[in-house]
Amino acid sequence: MGRISFSCLFPASWHFSLSSQVLPRLLVPSLRQLLFISLVIFLIGLVYLLLAAARGHASFLTKENNFHRRLARVTDLDATDTSNPNLNFGLVVDCGSSGSRVFVYCWPQHNGNPRELLDIRQMKDVHRKPVVMKIKPGISELAKTPERASDYIKPLLSFAAQHIPKYKHQETPLYILCTAGMRILPENQQEALLEDLRTDIPVDFNFLFSDSHVEVISGKQEGVYAWIGINFVLGRFNHVHDDEDAVVEVHVPGNDQQVALMRKRTAGVLDMGGVSTQIAYEVPKTEEVAKNLLAEFNLGCDAHSTDHVYRVYVSTFLGFGGNAARQRYEESFVRNTVTRNRLLGQHVGETAESPLLDPCLPTDLQDEIGSPAQKLYLRGTGDFDRCRQLLQPFLNRTNDTQSSLSGVYQPAIDYRNSQFYGFSEFYYCTEDVLRMGGDYNASKYIQVAKGYCATQWKTLKKRFDSGLYASHADLHRLKYQCFKSAWMYEVLHSGFSFPTNYENLKTALLVYEKEVQWTLGAILYRTRFLPLRDIPQESLKGAHSHWRHSFSFLSNCYLFLACFFIVLLSIMLYLLRLRRIHRRAVQRYTPSSVPWLEMSLGSPTLPVNL
Structure with missing residues (x-):
C-alpha cells in the first residue's frame, strides 16, 4: 500500500495547525446543526409521548365505560342480581303502631366521589317485586310479655335472610327502629322489649347488629328520615343541575364566613301515620327556630365537606295520626254523651234502636264504640262538612299566625315557590278509596269526599265486594274513610295552614317507581360514613375518579416534558461550551502559516511515494 507523507514538505509548526483547527472543524458541529438535531429529537419524543398518552387514555376510557356499564347493570335491573359480589345489602325493620315491616335495601360499590351518596334502593325479588314483608299487630302490643319480642320479629328476619346471599349476612347492617306505637309506652316497658331483641337476635341471625341498631326513634328523627328519603329519590341531593332545576342559595350553618352554596331546592314532607303526624322542610339560616324543632346535619360521607349540610325544621305531633285522632274523637263522644244523658235523663246511644248520630261515618253505617261498661251505638249520617266542624277543636290551634x-x-313557608309530598295517611286517604292520589286539588278532594260520605253503606259494601277499590283497602278503611278524609283535610289546611289553592302537593306511595318510606332515609343517614371507609384505594385512583386520573396524567406529561427539556438544554450548553473552548485555543496557538492556508495561496505539490 502507498503512504502519503507530509512531514517533508511542511514545517513542524504546521502540524498543530492541522490538528487544532482543521480537524476540530470536522468534529465540532455548528450551532445550526445542534438546533436541528435537538429539534428532531424533541419531535420524536413528543410523538412517542402523544401516542403513549392516546393508548393510555383509550385504555382508561374503556375501563371507565366498563365500570359504569357494570354499575348500570347493578342498579337498573328490575330484579336484583344477588350474584354480584360488589352489591351490598341492608335491613331496616319499621316497628310501627299497627304492625311491623322489614325493608331490604341494596346498593353497588360507591364510586369514590365524596360529593355523591350511596345509590341505595329497595331490593327486588325474581318477580321484580320489592322485598318487603309486614306482620300485625304492632310490637307495642307485647308490652306485658316482652320476652316474646324476638319471636314476634323472627319471621321478618327469616324472610329477609332468604333473599340475601348467606356469605353477605355478616356484613349486612340490620336496624330495628320503633316509632309512635312504642313511644307512648312507659320507658321501662320500652326497654324490656328492646333488651329482648338485643339479646336474642344475634343468637339466631348473623347480620351486622349491635345494641345501638335497635331503638325507639323520636318523632323528630322519623320526620328527618322521611325528608331525607323523598329528597334522595327526587335527586335533590345531586348538586349537578341544569338550567331547568330550581336552585336555592344556602348558607351553611355555623360558618358565617363561608360563601353561600347554590344547590337544588329540596321538597318538604308531610307524613301521617296511625298515631302521629310529622312535617319537615328545609329552612334558611336567617330563620330562627328553637333547637327542639330544628335538625342540622351532614348527610355526606366526608364530615369536613359542606356539600350535604342541611338545616331542616321538623315537628311531630303525637296523637294526631289517623287512628289516634279517631280514638280521641270517640272518647270525647262517649264522655260527652254519657254526661248529657245523665243531666237530661236520656238514653241516647245506649241501644241499637236509639243510636247516636255520627256525621263522620258513611250514611247508615252502624258501629259500636266505648268499653263494655259504657258502650255506645252509632249510626252514620255522612255529613262531611259537619264532621270537619266537629274535628277542628281536636287540632288544638291557637290564634298565633305562625x-x-x-x-x-311553624316557620313561614313560601307556598308560591315550594313543593311538598304527602305520605302514608295523606296517600291512603286520597287513593285507596277515593282514587285520586297524586297531584292534590282541595276543591276536587272535598267534592269526592262529600260524595263518599253521603253514599249508603250497603252501596259502599257492594262496591268493595266488586273490587272497585285499591287491593289493600279493607273494611276498616271503608268504615273510617269519611272520618280520615275530613281529618286529613283539617290537619293540612287548618293545622298546617296550607292555602286551599295550593297546587304543589303530591300524595304518593311510589316516586319514580320506588316506594318512599322514612326507612330509606334512615339507612341513608346511618350508612353515610360507609363509602370512603370500604372503597379500595385502587378504585379511588382508577376508573372511579376520572378527574383524578386526568390530573395525574397531565402531571406526568408535564414532568416528562420538563425533564426532557432540561436534559436537552444541558447537552446543548455542554456542546456550546466545548465550541467556545476550542475557539479560544485556536486564537491563542494559531501560527503565521494559518492565514496562508485560509487564503489558499499557492501550495506546493505533494510528492507521492509509491
Missing part, C-alpha cells in the same frame, strides 16, 4: 297543631311554632 303556629300549627297544638300551638307549635
